[in-house]
Amino acid sequence: MGGFFLTLRQNQFMEMERVCRECGNRLMGRVDQKFCSDQCRNTYNNKVNKDETAFMKNVGRQLKKNRRILKELNPQGKAKVKKHTLLSKGFSFKYFTNVYRTKEGKVYYFCFEYGYLALDNDFFALVYNKEI
DSSP: OHHHHHHHHHHHHHSOOOBOTTTOOBOOSOTTOOOSSHHHHHHHHHHHTHHHHHHHHHHHHHHHHHHHHHHHHOTTSEEEEEHHHHHHTTOOTTOOSEEEEOTTOOEEEEETTEEEEEOSTTEEEEEEOTTO
8 A cells, every 4th residue: 555655646736737728727626637627728729720610611611602692693493694793703623612514524513502504605504403
């Protein structure tokens, strides 16, 4: 029994002081604890993911805008518009959610369920596919 007490006592001296990754306060409790509170954990993770989160928000915002523009210009489910019309409303051809290739080799780009196909003379065919 004396050996157990001695080992426990030695481990207490060898243990490094653990501190919160966000505020630096001393941690008490579980050995794998990294933060002193939920607030510190959230603040730390928000700082770490700040750039990535901002990028993802901007991409998501543009995808939603593209969808809204396609929906607005295509109320009947099929339409034909000029490239200039899409661009003047703020449409970005850089962002889309998926691509559909037909057997004939035509490529439709979709922003969620609304899509477009490049035609000749800067025209685009707009389509709606509720199954996507």
